Amino acid sequence: MYEILIIGAGPAGLTAAWEAEKHGIKTLILESDKEIGGISRTIERNGWRFDIGGHRFFTKVDEVYQIWDEILDKEDFLLRPRMSRIYYKNKFYDYPLKASNALFNLGIVESVRCVLSYFYIRVFPPKNQDNFEDWVAARFGWRLYNIFFKTYTEKVWGVDAKTIGSDWASQRIKNLSLIKAILNAFQINKSGEIITTLIDKFKYPKYGPGMMWETAYKKLEAKNHKILLSSRVIEISKENNTYKVKIESGEEFEAKNILSSMPLAHLPKTIKPIPDNKVLESGQNLKFRDFLSVALVIDKKDAFPDNWIYIHDPGVKVGRVQNYGSWSPYLVKDGKTCLGLEYFVNIGDELWSMEDEKLIDLATRELEKLSLIKTNSTHEGYVVRMPKAYPVYDLNYSKNIDEIATWLSSEHKSLYPIGRNGMHRYNNQDHSMMTGVLSVRNIILGEKNNIWKVNVEEDYLEEISSGRLAPTQKG
Numbered sequence: 001m002y003e004i005l006i007i008g009a010g011p012a013g014l015t016a017a018w019e020a021e022k023h024g025i026k027t028l029i030l031e032s033d034k035e036i037g038g039i040s041r042t043i044e045r046n047g048w049r050f051d052i053g054g055h056r057f058f059t060k061v062d063e064v065y066q067i068w069d070e071i072l073d074k075e076d077f078l079l080r081p082r083m084s085r086i087y088y089k090n091k092f093y094d095y096p097l098k099a100s101n102a103l104f105n106l107g108i109v110e111s112v113r114c115v116l117s118y119f120y121i122r123v124f125p126p127k128n129q130d131n132f133e134d135w136v137a138a139r140f141g142w143r144l145y146n147i148f149f150k151t152y153t154e155k156v157w158g159v160d161a162k163t164i165g166s167d168w169a170s171q172r173i174k175n176l177s178l179i180k181a182i183l184n185a186f187q188i189n190k191s192g193e194i195i196t197t198l199i200d201k202f203k204y205p206k207y208g209p210g211m212m213w214e215t216a217y218k219k220l221e222a223k224n225h226k227i228l229l230s231s232r233v234i235e236i237s238k239e240n241n242t243y244k245v246k247i248e249s250g251e252e253f254e255a256k257n258i259l260s261s262m263p264l265a266h267l268p269k270t271i272k273p274i275p276d277n278k279v280l281e282s283g284q285n286l287k288f289r290d291f292l293s294v295a296l297v298i299d300k301k302d303a304f305p306d307n308w309i310y311i312h313d314p315g316v317k318v319g320r321v322q323n324y325g326s327w328s329p330y331l332v333k334d335g336k337t338c339l340g341l342e343y344f345v346n347i348g349d350e351l352w353s354m355e356d357e358k359l360i361d362l363a364t365r366e367l368e369k370l371s372l373i374k375t376n377s378t379h380e381g382y383v384v385r386m387p388k389a390y391p392v393y394d395l396n397y398s399k400n401i402d403e404i405a406t407w408l409s410s411e412h413k414s415l416y417p418i419g420r421n422g423m424h425r426y427n428n429q430d431h432s433m434m435t436g437v438l439s440v441r442n443i444i445l446g447e448k449n450n451i452w453k454v455n456v457e458e459d460y461l462e463e464i465s466s467g468r469l470a471p472t473q474k475g
């Protein structure tokens, strides 16, 4: 009988075990994959290491930095400069925007149009701002929305921006507005506030994010936590206030409390007794966007200076290009470098199903079309597919989450959903980690942290002192 059983060995699950260790509790972690780190893993192919998307280690929560520093040795955790640009209509825009570069690229006429369009929308804002398009247009004007937001967002989600909930915009673009972007472009930020979208330095493990989580895994194992890989949880049944958890091999484990970072969407159909239809349907209605990355080895020491480039241009399918040599010099070797072309896909669609060789060919041609490399400069490529990379925020997602959360809080008080897909939240590692930490404290210390209210981006979280959430977070 385990006091705490954890589903998933990504950042949320591993950090939860890390916290439990601080209270003397040994956990069992069941991980369906044969690798550690979830979406924050680092892939290794033929000595090349690359992320599932580049993973910046940045947070407003000191406690998260503290945990990262406990896991990794100082010299393994680099501080890296950020450089990124947007590619649109054959031009590269610095991102974060720089006044001179944006004005030069847009031209004076288009710049004036953008400003007029901004004033127009301030006077005539869209009435219904519950969707991404109207929410962003209301803050930037239609012209800037079309240049800097529409095409990229539609590539990421594969649907019309009108059908994406505004929550995604408010979470991703956060407290940025045109005025703040312009002030930032002129390097004026009087309040000293941190706008996450714009930070210019971030921490990064020298061998990629997987290094953080592989190290946590080894240290937890050394402290007698049991971590079983290739162990997909297929059934959770509750009897007399304890849980029986069954994995694919048929083996079963008993636990008093479960922390689950498996997709919230899958929980209702995994649990016995089976919940009512409304809950089951809510799970089925939570959707995901999948992801694939084509890593190309380039026969050159450096490709370009950016860590990544957003490709807004609708003329190519690629959505973002990562430059791993700029993330860490330890990711590249032999006078060559490695670029990652990211495609946002749905399982089973044309790109997802395409043979690896054809994807490598497509990625090479698209890179040349973007004038980033010459086709004959690459002879080696690898394809990585990541299902359920993005929980989709459609117009009904929060109703579906509420339905499941309400059922869990009445029927399964000892089952704690944590993490990204675990809570169906489009969030970074720091959020996943904090939901794991706080759930463990609820179990062991009897704290009453409301995990659903953890939002590491909100300013009130800056009230966190001495590693504890401020009282506003409780309840």
Ligand SMILES: Cc1cc2nc3c(=O)[nH]c(=O)nc-3n(C[C@H](O)[C@H](O)[C@H](O)COP(=O)(O)OP(=O)(O)OC[C@H]3O[C@@H](n4cnc5c(N)ncnc54)[C@H](O)[C@@H]3O)c2cc1C
Binding pocket: 007, 008, 009, 010, 011, 012, 013, 030, 031, 032, 033, 036, 037, 038, 039, 040, 052, 053, 054, 055, 056, 057, 058, 231, 232, 233, 234, 261, 262, 263, 291, 389, 390, 418, 419, 420, 421, 422, 427, 428, 429, 430, 432
């Ligand atoms: C393209 C991209 C770029 C990103 N960039 C950043 C960034 O710059 N900075 C940042 O901090 N974050 C970034 N993120 C987000 C980051 O990857 C996630 O926040 C983080 O990995 C979530 O951790 P998690 O443990 O909650 O979930 P996951 O990483 O999804 O881990 C969950 C684990 O549970 C396992 N699992 C699922 N179902 C079962 C089951 N039934 N039984 C057993 N195990 C199961 C999975 O195999 C997985 O290992 C990015 C994400 C993407 C997709």
